[in-house]
Structures are given as C-alpha cells and as structure tokens.
Amino acid sequence: MSLRHAILVLLQDQEASGYDLAREFANSIGLVWNATHQQIYLELGKLSEQDMVRYRHVPQEGKPDKKLYSLTDAGRAELVRWLKKPAGPARIRDAFMVKVAGGALADTQVLLSELDTLAKQRRERLATFEALAQRLDESGRDENVYNYLTVRRGILDQRAWLQWAEEVRHSLEHRSADSTAS
Template identity: 75%
Template structure:
C-alpha cells in the first residue's frame, strides 16, 4: 500500500484539507498506515500534479487560505485499479517484540518500565478507536460500515496486544523475583 492510496480512500466521499487528512490518519486510518503531516502534504502535492486530486481555496479570517482537496475521476480510477490488485502480506516491525525475544540478556525492570509506557499508549489508542467506532455505529450507510470494520480490526489488535503484554509482565515479574 502506498500513502497515495490511503489519501485517495479518505477523499473518496468528501473533500478535506491536509489538516483534516492528518487528523484522520491519527484517529482512524493510522491504525493501518502511519504518515506525518509533512508526508501527507508532500503526497497531496504529487497527487495534484498528477491530476488525481484538485483543490479549492477557502478564505479564512486572520489565517492563510485553506486548501480543500477532492478526488478527481483520474484519482478514482487509480483507486479502483489499486483496490482490484491483491494486497501484499502485512509486515510486522515491532522493536519491543525484538526486545522481549532478547529479554534473557536484558534488565527486567527496564523492560517492565518500557512495557508500562507501551501499555498506556495502547490503552489510549484503544480508547480512541472505540470512540471513533461508536461515532460510526450511529451511521449505517455507505463507507461508514467499512470504516467501522477497519476500526474493529484496530480494536481487536489493541486488545490482543494488551493481553500479550500481561503475559510478558508475568514472565518479567517472575524473572525479577528469581533474581532477588
């Protein structure tokens, strides 16, 4: 998957500013694709040059004009082409999992501290996904059903990670108790 396709998916139903898209990446699609504000704005520029999106200026009081982007017919055709191709298998890149694999050489207290931080982040992410899912449950038409499925996957991922984290905690605490 590429950032361009994630942006086109977000623009398929309504126009949005770069800021709106960045917020969507933080709240929903970010569970499957991460992007910084800078990456989003760079990609919007490329998509505009390739006639896959167009924008209109919206004047704002006391601020620079806002650009609202919308998908073009060419962008929609590209999105449809991409949707028809098989997706590549997902790759996991989780540094903490690697640390757990090498935990026999690590300080259990340090790993427990890092685990606590990650658990807090995951709980916050889970709460955000659940809040977004509740909003979508009130809408039952069109893309909201599919967006809900994506959020549901994110919720299940967070719940599974948190359950795994409890197992990691038990083993690290057991290791710590045997060291003393």
C-alpha cells in the same frame, strides 16, 4: 500500500484540506497507516502534479487561503485499480518486540517499565477506538460498515496486544523472582 492510496481513500467521498487529512490520519486511518503532516502535504503535491487530485482555494479571514483537495477521475481510477490488487502481507516494525527477543541481555525492570508505558498507550488507543465504534454504531453501522470494520480490527489488535503484554509481564516477573531466589 502507499501513502498515496491512503490519501485517495480519505478523499473518495469528500474534499478535505491537508490539515483535515492529517487529523483523519490521527483519528481513523491512523489505525492502519501512519503519516506526518509533512508526508501528507508532500504526497498531496505529487498527487496534484499527477492529476489524481485537484484543489480549490478557500479564502480565510486573517489566514492564508485553505486548499480543499478532491479526487479527479484519474485519482478515482487509480484507487479502483489499487483496490482490485491483492494486498501483500502486513509488515510489522515493532522495536519493543525486538527488545523482548533480545531480553536475555536486557534489564528486566527496564523492560517492565517500557511495557507499562506501552500498555498505557494501548489502553488509551483502545478507549479511543471503542468510542469511535460506539459513535459509528449510533450513527448507523450499516452506513459506515467499512469504517466500522476497520475500527473493529483496531480494537481487536489493541486487546490482543494487551493480552500479550500480560503474558510478558507474568513471564518477566516470574523470571525476575527466580533469579533473585537463586
């Protein structure tokens, strides 16, 4: 998957500004794909040059004109082409997992502290996803089934990570207690 396809997915049903897209990355598609404002605007420029999106200027009082982007026929065709291809395996890049793997050389208290910080972030993300799922449920899950399914995956991922974190905590605390008793 590439950033271009994530943007095309977000534009499939409605036009949006770069700011709107960045907000969607933070709130929804960010469950599965992260991008900075700069990356989004850069990719929008490329998509525009390749005639996959077009934009219209919307005048704003006291601010520069806003650009609202929408899919072109070429963009929709690219999205459909990409959707037909099988997805490759997900790539995982998790620095904390690497730290746990190298934990024999690490300070257990430092690992536990970082685990606490990450667990707090995961609990906050879980709460956000659960609230989003509830809103999708209230507005009609069937009408938003694809968004709902994506959010459910996010919920399950967060819960699984938090369960794993408890196992890590238990193991590290047990290891720490054993080493102090020796």
